[in-house]
Amino acid sequence: MNGALSLPWGKRRYDGAAQAVVLLGEIRQRVKNDPALNPDAIADGLCRQLAVGALEPDEELDAKLT
Structure with missing residues (x-):
């Protein structure tokens, strides 16, 4: 699992599953802490890439996570 993702704050590379998990943590942290970011738009962009x-959407899961 290697690659690069374009994110609103820049391009990020990941090499292997461990770095991908770290990158997902970074994405989660930024989305949670920056109200200017649109989480749905970021998720759609990641899916395309x-x-x-x-x-x-999973309303039951969303309710548990908030």
Whole structure:
């Protein structure tokens, strides 16, 4: 698992699963702490870059996570 992702704050590379997990933590932290970021737009952009289908909202899970 290697690659690079374009994010609103810059391009980030990851090499291997461990770095991908760190990158996901960074994305989560930035989205939680910057109200100017649109989490849905970031998720859609990541899905496009990773060539995975769009994520369907899960209201029950969202309620548990907030």
